[in-house]
Each structure stands twice: as structure tokens, then as C-alpha cells.
Amino acid sequence: MKRILFFALILTSLSAFAQTQTANYFNLTRNGFNEKNAYETTAFVEKYFRIPGNTGFNASIHHVEEILKKAGYVEQKTNEFESPMTYRIEKRPMNRNTWEPVNASVTIVGESLPLIAYQTNRNMIPINCPSTAVGGITAEVIFVGKGAAADLEGKDLKGKIVFADAAAGRLISIATKAGAIGVMGYSVPKYNQPEKHQTSISFGSMPANAAIWSLFLSYGVKEKLKAACLKGKVELKVNIETKIYQAEELTIVANVKGSVKPDERFVYSAHVQEPGANDNATGVGALAEMARVTATLIKSGKLKPQRTLTFLWGDEIVSTRRYITEDTTRAKGILWGMSLDMVGEDTEKTGGTFLLEKMPDPSAIWTRGTDKHSEWGAGDVKEKDLFPHYYNDFIFDICKAQGKFANWVVNYNPFEGGSDHTPFLQNKIPGLLMWHFTDVFYHTDNDRIGAVSSQTMKNVGICALTAAYTLVTADENTASATVAQVKNDALVRLKTEFELSKKAIADGKSVTDEKHIIEVWGKYYTDALATIGTMAVAPKTTRIGSTIKVAVLAVEKQTQVYLSELK
Template sequence: MSTTDPGRRSAASRRRRLPSLLLLLAAALCAAACPAPPDHNPPPGTVAARPAGAAAGWFPDAFDSDLALSLVAFLEQRFREPGNAPYREALDELEARLRDAGFGDDPALRLERWTLHESAATWEPLAATLEIVAPEPEPLLSFVSGADRDRTMLLIGSPGTEQPLEAELVEEGEGDPKGRALLARGVPEESYARLARDHPAFILFRPDARWEGPVARDDAIPFAAVPAREDDPPAVRLSRRAERRLRERLDKGAPVVLRLAAAVRLDRGPVQMLHAEIRGGHLPGLAFAAHLDEPGAEDNASGVAVAAGLAQGIAAALHRVETPPPNRSLHFLFGPELDHADEAGRRLGRSLGWAVALDQVGRPPGPAGAADATRALVERAPDPSLRWPAGVGPGSGWLGSTPTAGGDWSDAPASFLPDALVALLRAAGGDWTSHPFEGGSDHVPFLSYGVPSALVWKFPDPTYHTSLDRLRPGTIDAGELRRVGDAMLELARSLAWEDGSVVAAAAASAAATRLAFLAGGPGDGCRAWAAWIERAAGDLERVLGPLATVEPTAGTLRGLRQDVQAGRAACPPP
């Protein structure tokens, strides 16, 4: 999840269940009573509509949480910026794992690299040390490889030092910064270029001066990016503990001299992404996108691990003779945040039905009752919840967002995808809820191409965009990865191998909830939601295709349409 600006998140730069449960139960009973159709491989151009649950036997233990966790462990050791050596290593590892699952060797399992930039500037932190040398020596921060905890102390894009630099410390606004170590006050992304013009030896940025808000722990070092040129001063981010030690030294009145040594690798090279495809029938495709860049375990090695694990599990099932091909193609996308989703939207947009962005999905929710407890979330596309929540949960709090203050949704595709995701994630385990659109992750580019999309994520996160986002208890949980993976697998099974009735039931339940919340007013909110639900129902029928005419899916959709008409009629007058 990134924070380039409040609209795009880059490093410099988330009830009434009874009707749904009854419908799902009925579908499950039908699946138990009715055997799957004997023709597992229908002729090309036809759609096999199997009852809910009929495909479950083809995917036993399809999501391997231990395998997913091992990928998180590999990725989080590498400071992954687009095109740099750790990013390329991560892409190679991901490709090797997918090839081991059969991608690239089978015409039905396609694997390809897409080049986003033929030659782009790349940056990699190699080592750095910041220490006090006078009046009394004291080490502050250091790392000797991109796997070390303090690796985020160098801001992304910062130049290195040809040799160690020694300079007297001065606070911004307290003296001439030229040739000195400048303790800055502002947010790096906004103030670096201005401060660099005064030619300090190097610049130190406070940990709590950031768009994401104050850090949660004294040893956390936030990462961010600065627009540095080759001859600009190095930029360092402090932990709260390191900042406190510097201020204690300054308060004693004696000059404080610092030494900084920093090694970075600046290069140029191609920036690539991976596209894995399970080829299926002619129904609109389903895409799962997870950005591979940024150094964290939760953000976003976790999302990559779930998407890759899903692809591996389905590919393994397809190697079994009895598993039929899907009714629609499934796409798995990995690359730089926003850019890889934009490329996928450009290349695949017209063929896609829905797209799911997986970004920060491994953190356990909680602690229960805490004001900053991590929530399990699905971010919606722009819709009337921006103004009338109607049972949609509150905003995530990301960047202090207040999404219910207003907004426009007239140009955004209407879709029940977020409601289906919430239902499936709850069924897999956990208190999931949707929240109004805030933007900034990989669902946004798909929306710009008219592809309905949603973001699956966890927030708030005390390690968000800091050095503490590493693989350890409390940050990434194998059970959480498995539950999210199981829910994504159920979405794929329902839409690609079965009759879509599970997804249709979730949509009908969500529509009833929205309309019930607004039956008593306000009238404009009721009418806005009714109009949106009608559009979303049309989108669902588009995604389902011929499956929309098969019972019980067809009956569920008829009931949904009737509920919309009744709800519209019950809306209070203007």
C-alpha cells in the first residue's frame, strides 16, 4: 500500500446475513443431493453450470499456507524497488515457483513477463551507518545488508556517500545548514528538494513527520522516497529513539558532530512484471493482482504470497485428470504497485469481468477493543457509501481519510464484487467488513479501465511503511494467509467452475441490507442506492453470462430485481 499522494498510495508517494446464509445452505444441500454433470469437459464455447459445492472435491487443500509463508520469508529479506536487484530476485523466485506448478509448460497455464519500462533508473540500499562522534561517540542506526532491520534509514532515492561525512548537527531554522547535518521538521516528500538547495552535508528526517501519521514504536524507521539528484545530499530517516538521543545531546549545549556512511547502488535497467494465466472459457475473466515492490512482509509480500499460492493450488488441481477446465480465464498479476495493474487493465481490460487487489492481507486482526485495532477490510469502488453508508463500515483511517464526507461515483463501475468478497471472507473465518472508497492501491487502475475491482486488506497496521514490517509473530499469520486464500479460491470456484449461485446469494443479501437501511430515508440516498444496485445487478449478469439463467442463480437474480423495485417504490419522496 503506498502513499505517493492522498489519491495514490506509493512509498513516496486499504447484519443482516440470514438471507445469504439461507441461500448458501440451500445451494450446499443441492450440491450434496445432485451429482456433478458427467461431462467434465464441455465443447468449446459452452458453459458448464455445476451446483454450488460441486467443484470443491477438485481442489482439496488447494491453498498451502506453509508454501505461502515461505514466499513471504523469501521476499521480506529483500528491499524491493522496481527494477533493482532485489526486485529482480523476487521476480525470478516467483517465476520459478509458478513454473514448478506447471505454468509455462502447458498451453492452458500461460506464464509471461511484460516489460513496463525498457530502461528505468533503479535504486538499492546496500549499507549505512549513522553515529555521534562528538562530544561522546555513540552509534545510532546502521545496517550492513538490505535484509537488516534498519535498512529503511536511507530514504528511497537518496544518494550515498563516496566516503564518510562528518558534520555538525543543526536544527532547521536554527542556523545556516550549509555543510552541516540538518535535522529537518517537514515531510521528506514535500521538503527535501527545498532543503537540498541550501547544500547541507546530509539531511535527517523525523519519524513522525509523515503522511501516514506518527509511528507506533520507538524503534520504527518509516520508509519514504525523495526526489534526489546525483549531487544532492544523502537523506536519512530517524527512529524516534535516535531522534530523542540527538535532542538530548543538543539540549546540553555543546556542538554535536555526526558521521554518516552510506552505500547505495544506482543503476538503469528494465522493469518487468509477471502475468500467469489459467486459460478457460469465454466468460469474462477474473484477475488477482498483488504488487511486488516495497520492502515489507505485510506490505506486500503477504498479498503476493496469497495470489501466488492461489495460482499454484489451482494449477495443481488442473493436473488431475478429473478436474475440468474453468468457464473463464483466471489471471494472476505481480509487479510494481499501480503500474502493473495499469498494464493489466490496458492489455486485458475488455476481457475481464472483475479484478481483486490483494495488499496487506496477512496481519491478524485486533487487538479486540483497541482504538487502533487492525480491521479486516474490503475497499469498495466509488459508490453511494461515500455519502450514505447504509450498513457499509466506516473508513479505514488511512492517511486520516474521511471518505463519507462526499464524492462522486457516477463514472465508476457498479459491482457487487466487494459484497461477495466480504461474504466469502467471513465464511472462511474473520470479522470482515467493507468500507467506502479511499483509493491508492492496485484496484484503482482497473477502475480507470472500467473493470469493477475491490481491495482486500488489513488496517490500521502499527508497522505500516516502517522497518518493523517484517515476518514475525503478530505481523504475519499463516492462518490469515490461508483464510484469505480459501476465500479467493471459493470466489474462483463459484465463478469459474460452478453456477455462480454463491456469489449471487451474497449480492442479493447485500442489496437487501442496503435497501433496508434506507427504507426510512433519506429519500435521495434511498434512490441513489436503488439506482446503483440496479446497475450492479446488470454487471453481475454480465459477469455470470449464461450462468445467470440457471437455477438457483436465476431465481436469486429475479428476487434481487424484485427487491430493487420494491425498495425504489418504498423510498421516501423528495
């Protein structure tokens, strides 16, 4: 009977959508989202190595602009609500020069083919790397092992190229002081499986205005060059061409005006910078298509948002944080934030399953059972950092419903941080991340368009749009259905945690500690239920408050039952 009840709770949670407009929005977005459009935008953006101010970053911004204009967004002249759908490009002077790679190659003197070249390894040139002299330079390369003090002792580095089986960045200062003309190094994380994917290079940077150049190597190239150096003297021909220049930083923001409470809004964010396809050309492409779908539904009268929808593309974390903090009045109306980052993985090629990164809940403190952090790593979350809110379960249940519909694997991870959801959370605004991990090509130059799935982008876009449409038009029925959904999710989670604590006690763990975990989960969910009180745009009765009280009592009662059974 308990097992039957447990699965009944899960089914009730998923079927809650049938009681709201969410089912209709699923139909609209499934029919409206064109994955070909999202893929084509992704392919355009991924051609470039993108950092703020450079050619590729700006081309991506203007490509999105063209999509918005064709969809019917009007360029903002005075304010963002002067038309039902507006967009603007914000331009800001940069306090540092921008940079972009042009070309590079390294050839062992005496060999006809390059050891490594920019055409196949765009990440070989670190951000801020200067050019060599026109035509390149030729110099002896000195292998210094791991670059430890003992490895450098007695080495004549003047006029030489320093090569280490270690990160290049840590040797730049030492090499410069020793009179070296350049540094080459290797550093690829284990989750990228470099010994299997031997051409991968992780992108990175070097100090601006450094006196020497540096290059990054793949595992395969590093091993080949190391073997050559161990046999005897090796000379290299190195040619690097980059551009460093003053530029403006661009951010593009589009708005769909809410008809009832336009100052309350749902904000999407997708960062443009970084050189990869999945990271984050897919976020740019998916969000551009989401903005187009929204415009189409607005013009057809099928979508009538009562709160505002905002779409933002810019510099990761920087643009989102600025959007929130530079206008305190606007910030007060941001009710939800969502980051689209690495949303187009072909998981058969990359290995990374779709994840919803939750806002800080107790699983970020006590990660156990089927919960697990990604290889990105856990953050230092304390009880004071918990963010009880219905948003976690609301969005994940929508993702699960699309997963069931499309036979698409969805999962979640406890809060970790590191993308555009963090500025929302830092400013006490509910914010979530849609992403994939672990991706074996993450941050490497093998993150190319061939590892992107247009169907995955569609699934993510459907979830992100359906969730926002539901929230910006939420009424009492939506709120009441969400109360039922979150209550059921709470009861499922409490049962899971109870079983884990019961086993932990049997294995010798402290009863007091295990009871505390149950208490924190119970309190988390009663507080989360309370936040549903402000979901409806214009509630007409006190029904939502009464529904919340009943649900809170049910969660509190079940919490006490489990606490009494833990002995």
C-alpha cells in the first residue's frame, strides 16, 4: 500500500498541469518551436571565438537583433514599453582592450606538417596572447617537466621556448624573468578524458600586456613534443597572429510587455562569450528561437502575457548582474530568472545529460541517495543559504512532463553556481540553470556544432517557454494546482529522506543529526509552499491562502510522523 501511495503522489504531481493553462502552453510551444532555426543560429555563433567587444561577439549580438526584428520586435527609442514588443542594444565602453585570434601554427623544424594549428585547435591561443613577429619565430624549445623549481634549475632559458607538462600560465612570470620568448603548456581536466580525446584543448587566458606569448597544447601534441625533446635538441617554428584593440561591450535585451503587471517579469539570460558550440552558442540559439516563438504567439493572439517576458544576451554573469543591480526599481519586479547555458547537447556524443540546477535546497548540504553533484563541484552551502521556493519543483516537474512526452532524459543537480542564475540568487530572486554535464568536450575546442542536437534545444525551449508562459499568466487555478504539486513533491522527498535517515541510523549515524535533516526538509517545504501566495497575477478570493494552509499542515504532520519513527 505504501508503494502504491508513493507512486500515486508522483503521478498526481505530473498530472497537476492538466488543471492549468500549462497543458495548452505545452501544445503551443511544441508546435511553435522550430529546432532548425535554433540550430542555424547556433551554427552561426559557434563559428567565432567570442569575448566581449570582439568581432564574433558583436556579430552574434547583431545576428540575434535581425531575428528579433524579423519577428516583430521594435527597436526601443525612449522606454522598453513604448510598444508591445521592443528590443535594445546596450553599448558600454570597456576598461580593457578586447582580443581575438586570427591564426597560429607550431611546426617542428625539419618536418613538413604543423605539430598543431589554429584551424583544428582554436583554443591553442590563450585569450590576451600577443602576436609573434610577422612571419613567426624559430627557437629551441626546452622541456622543463612539470615546471617545478627542480625542473628549472640549471636550464638556460634565454631566447628559448619553455615547454612544460603543466599549465602554461604558472610559468609565464618565471619564463619572462629568465629571458624566454614564449611558453607552451598542457592542462586538460580529467572529466574531458584527454587520453581518449587527444586533440582537445581547454580554452583559457593569459595576463594582458605580457612580455611574451604562450600557447596551450592537447594531450596528443604534448606527448609527441615531449618524446621529441627527450631524444635531443628540438627547434620550433611558431607563428601567432591575434588582434588586440579598443571596443564597446554589447548587450541585447528584448521585452514582451505584460498587460496587467508589466513591472513584474520573468527574465531569461543566455551568455554569448566563450568559443564553444554547446557552451554557449546553443543558449544563444535556443533563446533567439524562444523570442521568435513568443512574438508569433503574441501576434496571433494565442499568448496574452499579463506580466512581462524579458530575453537577455550578453557577457556571462556580468550582463545579468548589471541588469538586476543597475535599476533597483526594475529589480523589484523580477520574480523569476532562468539561465540557458549548454542546452543543446547530443548526449550520445558528449555524455552530458540534461540537468536542472536547483536553487539551494537541503540536498546542497546533505547530498545523498540518488542526489549527486556534477563534476563542476559542490558549493559551500549552509542552512542560512537555503532558498525555499516553489520554483525548484515547479520547473523540474515541467521538465519531467516534457521528458515523458519526448522520451528525453531529464535530471537535476543540487546548487553549484557558476552561470547566469547566480546573480538572481545573490539578489534574492529565484533563479535556475538549464544545462548539461558532464560533457567530455566542455570548454575544449572539440565543442563544435557536430556535438549539438537540435531536438535537445527544442525540448529545453519547450520547457523554458511553457514554464514562463504559465507564470506570467498565473491565476488562482494555477496557484492552487501548484500547491498540490509542491505538496506532493514534498511528501515524496520526505519519504525518501526518511528512508535514507533510517538506514543511516542503522549504520551507526547520530539520531539527532538524522532528525535534523528531516526537520530542515520539512521546514524548507512549508516555507516553499508559502511562496505560492504571490503566484497569481490578480487573485480574486482567499482560496489560495486556504489551500496553502492545508498543504502546510499536511507536510508538517508527515514530518512529525517521520521524526517520531526515527529511533
